[in-house]
Amino acid sequence: MKNKIDLRIIKTNKVLFEALITLMEQKDFEKIKISDICDQALINRSTFYAHYEDKYDLLLAMINDLKNNLERELKENKEEDISKNYFMELLKILINHVDEKRETYNSILKNDKNGIVIDFLIDVSYRDLTSRLKNNNIISIIPIDVITKFYIGGIVNIGIDWVKNKNKYTKEELLLYFDKLIPDKV
Amino acid sequence: MKNKIDLRIIKTNKVLFEALITLMEQKDFEKIKISDICDQALINRSTFYAHYEDKYDLLLAMINDLKNNLERELKENKEEDISKNYFMELLKILINHVDEKRETYNSILKNDKNGIVIDFLIDVSYRDLTSRLKNNNIISIIPIDVITKFYIGGIVNIGIDWVKNKNKYTKEELLLYFDKLIPDKV
DNA sequence: ACAGTTATCAAACTTTTTGTTTGATAATTG
DNA sequence: CAATTATCAAACAAAAAGTTTGATAACTGT
Numbered sequence: 001m002k003n004k005i006d007l008r009i010i011k012t013n014k015v016l017f018e019a020l021i022t023l024m025e026q027k028d029f030e031k032i033k034i035s036d037i038c039d040q041a042l043i044n045r046s047t048f049y050a051h052y053e054d055k056y057d058l059l060l061a062m063i064n065d066l067k068n069n070l071e072r073e074l075k076e077n078k079e080e081d082i083s084k085n086y087f088m089e090l091l092k093i094l095i096n097h098v099d100e101k102r103e104t105y106n107s108i109l110k111n112d113k114n115g116i117v118i119d120f121l122i123d124v125s126y127r128d129l130t131s132r133l134k135n136n137n138i139i140s141i142i143p144i145d146v147i148t149k150f151y152i153g154g155i156v157n158i159g160i161d162w163v164k165n166k167n168k169y170t171k172e173e174l175l176l177y178f179d180k181l182i183p184d185k186v
Numbered sequence: 187m188k189n190k191i192d193l194r195i196i197k198t199n200k201v202l203f204e205a206l207i208t209l210m211e212q213k214d215f216e217k218i219k220i221s222d223i224c225d226q227a228l229i230n231r232s233t234f235y236a237h238y239e240d241k242y243d244l245l246l247a248m249i250n251d252l253k254n255n256l257e258r259e260l261k262e263n264k265e266e267d268i269s270k271n272y273f274m275e276l277l278k279i280l281i282n283h284v285d286e287k288r289e290t291y292n293s294i295l296k297n298d299k300n301g302i303v304i305d306f307l308i309d310v311s312y313r314d315l316t317s318r319l320k321n322n323n324i325i326s327i328i329p330i331d332v333i334t335k336f337y338i339g340g341i342v343n344i345g346i347d348w349v350k351n352k353n354k355y356t357k358e359e360l361l362l363y364f365d366k367l368i369p370d371k372v
Numbered sequence: 373a374c375a376g377t378t379a380t381c382a383a384a385c386t387t388t389t390t391g392t393t394t395g396a397t398a399a400t401t402g
Numbered sequence: 403c404a405a406t407t408a409t410c411a412a413a414c415a416a417a418a419a420g421t422t423t424g425a426t427a428a429c430t431g432t
Contacts, residue, residue, distance in 0.1 A: 006429060008379050030216070030242050033418065044381050049420065056216050112301035118343065142363050143355075146344055150367050153343020154336035157304065161335050169329075177328050181336050192400060194408050219389065230410050235391065 012051060015041040017062050020055070024107035029059070059113065066104060067120045070097050074124065087132040090125055091155070091178050095171050098163060105163050114160065122152050129182075136183050151182050198237060201227040203248050206241070210293035215245070245299065252290060253306045256283050260310065273318040276311055277341075277364050281357050288349060295346050308338050315368075322369050337368050 019041035023032050034055055038045045052058045077093050078086075098105050108117060129148055133139060139147065155178060162174055169177075205227035209218045220241055224231045238244045263279050264272075284291050294303060315334055319325060325333065341364060348360055355363075 004430070006379065008428065012379080028242070030240075034420090035418070045419090046382085046421080047380055050379075054216075054419085056214065109301075113298055115295075115298035115300065138366060141366055146347070146355075146363060147367070149343045149347050150340035150363075153346075154340040156343070157335045157339020158332055161332070169332075177332060177336075180324055180327055181333070190401075192408065194399065198408080220391090221389070231390090232392080232411085233409055236408075240390090 009051075012041075012043060012047060013061075015043060016048070016051070016058060017065070020058055020062060021104055021107045024111050025103065029055070029111040029113070060116075062104070063108065063113070063116050063120075066101065067124075069101075070094070070120075070124060073097055085132070087125070087128040087182075088175070088179060090128050092175055094121075094125075095174055098159065099171060102163060102166070109160050109163055114156065118152065118156050121156060122148065125152065132182065132184060138183065154181065195237075198227075198229060198233060199247075201229060202234070202237070202244060203251070206244055206248060207290055207293045210297050211289065215241070215297040215299070246302075248290070249294065249299070249302050249306075252287065253310075255287075256280070256306075256310060259283055271318070273311070273314040273368075274361070274365060276314050278361055280307075280311075281360055284345065284349060285357060288352070291349050295349055300342065300346065304338065304342050307342060308334070311338065318368065318370060324369070340367065 016037065019037050020032075022040055023036055032055060034048060035045060037055060037058070038048050052061065073096075074090065074093055078089060105117075108114065126148060129151060130144060133144070133147055133151075158174070158177065162168070202223065205223050206218075208226055209222055218241060220234060221231060223241060223244070224234050227234075234244075238247065259282075260276065260279055264275060291303075294300065312334060315337060316330060319330070319333055319337075344360070344363065348354070
């Protein structure tokens with residue numbers, strides 16, 4: 001009674017994710033047919049329907065998987081060296097995460113699905129960003145979650161640019177830019 | 187030989203735009219059928235195909251129309267009082283514009299089609315934002331278009347929040363927040 | 373290693389949605 | 403008012419989405 005997940009299910013999910021990413025790099029999400037996905041993934045169409053309602057359902061599952069990965073990585077890496085600047089730590093992990101899953105993020109962003117990404121970024125970074133901004137005098141005038149949304153929006157928008165144009169600047173430069181652009185203590 | 191646009195065409199476009207907005211407020215763009223749009227707009231489906239290839243084509247036309255409106259408003263209003271701070275002028279017009287077309291923007295943002303909106307915002311505001319940031323010392327370290335992307339991203343992300351939650355803060359407060367958050371001269 | 377379970381498969385099928393074509397009619401233009 | 407043309411209903415054809423079947427192969431737990 002171990003209740004292990006069937007290997008075939010894991011495999012099917014994997015090939016479906018990969019197929020969707022490949023296709024989203026080639027064409028608009030809107031124009032992708034379920035049969036395209038199945039052809040690319042080399043699975044039967046009825047198998048697709050055994051797992052997902054439609055392609056949007058599949059996309060959400062893929063993004064959710066991504067989020068779980070990120071959260072795991074954050075847990076694993078944050079404990080290692082506990083410096084005072086938690087938020088820059090987080091950004092560093094985040095940048096590496098995106099760099100490793102570049103094709104996936106690129107395919108999502110290309111198709112304008114970044115709202116979902118922004119939501120989970122706010123989720124993941126809200127606490128650390130807030131604590132970075134806490135010492136700042138700006139906070140007395142503007143509601144804290146408005147400020148948070150502002151900087152997350154900025155980070156994501158640069159991130160999008162960075163993902164789309166791989167070689168315009170390095171990870172280290174990117175991190176430096178963020179550090180300069182996001183106010184620290186007064 | 188005036189070559190005027192047929193009134194019927196204008197009317198059809200109008201009801202199609204309105205129908206799309208209404209439906210996008212109710213459900214995902216992905217789930218909207220062309221026949222839904224036609225039912226809502228009270229036009230024949232063959233008429234739809236006489237104007238647009240598919241619903242995505244219609245969406246793009248709607249967004250393009252929005253952009254043209256904004257650009258016209260900018261031209262009209264900017265000349266009135268020419269203060270030194272062009273960028274805040276622009277933001278003010280922008281905020282009023284979005285406020286007036288709130289349902290439209292709301293339906294677009296709800297459906298995660300903001301990439302297109304960001305693109306045209308960068309288009310429209312790049313020059314004035316750049317000139318506001320020009321006097322800032324940060325510019326020597328970070329490429330100017332990276333900075334621009336950062337602040338546009340922030341503005342849009344707060345804007346999204348503002349559109350979605352109409353009564354959280356006023357237009358005037360919103361403008362004040364932007365002014366505080368976007369650095370001016372050193 | 374084996375018995376029981378279940379995910380995948382091919383294939384045929386129904387239903388839904390898309391896209392096209394027709395010719396008649398009504399609205400618009402100059 | 404005559405000529406033009408956008409819209410319409412209606413009937414199609416074609417494509418894509420879903421569903422169902424029973425056979426087979428892959429996986430699980432003991």
